[in-house]
Amino acid sequence: MISPLEIKNKAERSFKNYLSSLVEDIDLFPIEIAGNKKPNKDISVFHKEIEKLVNDSKEKKGYGYSVEYKRVNTRNNAIQDLPQKIYFDTETDYLKFIDKQKEASQFKIDSVMLLVKYPELKNFIISKPNRIVKNAGKWQEIIKVINYFVENPKPDLYIRELPIKIHTKFIERNKGILRELLDIILNNEVVNNEEVFELRFGLKLAEPMIRFKVLDKSLANKYFSGLDDLALPLNLFKNLNIKLSRVIILENKVSLYNALTIPNKKDTIAIFGKGYSVSNLKNICWLEDTQLIYWGDFDAHGFDILSKIRQYYNNVQSILMDRETFDIFYEGDKGKYLDKTELPNLLDEEQELYKYIRENNLRLEQEKIPRDYFIEAFEKL
Template identity: 45%
Template sequence: MITSAEIKKKASRKYTDYLRDVAVGKTFQPIEIPCDKKASDTIAEYQKEFNNIRSLSKEVKSYGYTICWKTVKTKMLGTQGLPSKIKFETAEDFERFLQKVKEVDVFRKNVALINGKFPELQCWIEKYPLKVIDNSEYWSDILKVLGYFSKNPQPQLYIRELPIEVHTKFIEQHKTVIGELLDIVIKEKINTDEKEFEKRYNLRCDEPLVRMRILDGTLAAESFSGLDDITIPVSIFLRLQIPISKVYIVENKVNFLTFPLVANSIVIWGKGYGIASIKESELLKSSELIYWGDLDAQGFEILSQFRGYFAQVKSLLMDKTTFDKYFENDLGTPSKVNVELNLTTEEKNLYQYIKANNYRLEQEKIPQRYVIEQLKCLLD
């Protein structure tokens, strides 16, 4: 025989659908739970099960479920009454049994509050009624945030700068639900390709930095008041326009710091796959680009990625001669990349050889004199 605990469990599973009906104002329809479990084989156990199920019934407590009985003749118990189904006849019965009366009342009020401000959120409410409940105490402030963004969909401010009368950390603490709602309220203004909250909803963020050295003293003096080692936010670098012809991208920090001076040029510390952050740079689009990475599988994979952004990228010191001259039998990190890379024939042959053997020649193991010599050959 079904137990009161099992009835509670099955009724709880119907709660979400009940809330959906409440959200749309649907007239309550009795909720039924079928009973297909057999009774125990002994009178003592049967009586125990009978008392258990009846103890929480509407017949005893004046609210809750109604038991629909059927008479069954069994071999062990003779003729006995068994429940055929459990029925909640009113919304009050259902809510009181689940101890959700206050919760549902607050839910109704919040649904009215949300729809009063943003009726376009009705579908979201119906899909996620439990999220409405989970955020019961926050809806007033959430709606303030939505109201601001509906009028200012591209604020370009840091979260803490937004002129919204909520706690300073409120938006940061409720990004998930606010984000879901903003996707609906300002859907035409969001950056759909972005996952990060600030970028998706046109806010300023603590963005990555680009570090570069000005390799031309005259250029440093004329454009940067003599500064030759500069770190700036990505968004500023993307708009940067200075009179140069070449840009070198170097992965290793020491090699970046010791890169030789070159006229009309800058060198950027690439930081591995972080080069993706500067792929929209206007400066790089119009410059000759030279990439110098480690002679390992990842180095060539980054080169391929970078060349995917800028077709004019050439490699520096990533050739078989350099590898054979300075390789010290070091092993790298195995690569699981199986796609075709955007490499020249010479680069591809070396990449396949290095990848197959998991070899690695780090940039810093190439002597400075050799770097200067090869760079001079490149420039000549």
């Protein structure tokens, strides 16, 4: 039979729907909780389950779930009053039971404040109410930032130069939610088709540092005094005057560290792509004359990044992003959703794997692929 803990877990899972209903002005109550209400065949166990169910109910505690019973004649337990329906009759009963009164109260304040200023956010709040809850305590500052961009699209300033009365690091720390909202509120004409926040919303971007590993010891000795792990400002990296035959772009930092264990590769460097920051590598002329290799995570975003790199260079080959490797090492991890059913610039087998991974929300990180396996793959280059 369903327990009070199961009732609480089910009630908590419905909290998102409850929040959405507030914005939609829909009355959800009473909220019924589905679950197993069959009596245990052991009458002593059954009585304990009923006792626990009653003791945690509104009947005993004054709030929480209510239980409706139906008198039935059971084969094993004779005449018994069995739970027929479990439900939360009122908002107060529901919120107090799951201890969400404060969150709900703050959500009401924040959602009203947002909708008064920007009614076009209604669908966003309905579909993602947890984003409002997660950012509680920040909404006045967030609205200040939105107001500024509405009044000053593409300001062409550094983030910390913006004349907004907020903490100097506020925008940097809250780029995710700010991007979601600005994408909805700003006109398409003032939103650039860029992934990097600053470039997307017309801000100056501090020159990024390009980190790379030199995989050829003779190159490291000749040009970098033996150093093989370096970072250069983008403008200096663009002007490197070194003859390279191969450049490997790696999505994450752990893979970059592992790259140093690759046996000496003549005229080769490995670059830390840093996810979507790989866009920093566009328009570097000398990359066009090298064999470009990309190794990313097995998830929708890894293939999206591969697609973007091929927008910049048509000589990009992926490595260890094939179905065989995925099937060998996949451990059941879940990825992040990407709202793109198909990606340009992928080979047929890459497109097929992307669709499979995206539709099933799968993820295999580079770190999960054993060293010996990727060393063998890179030695074949």
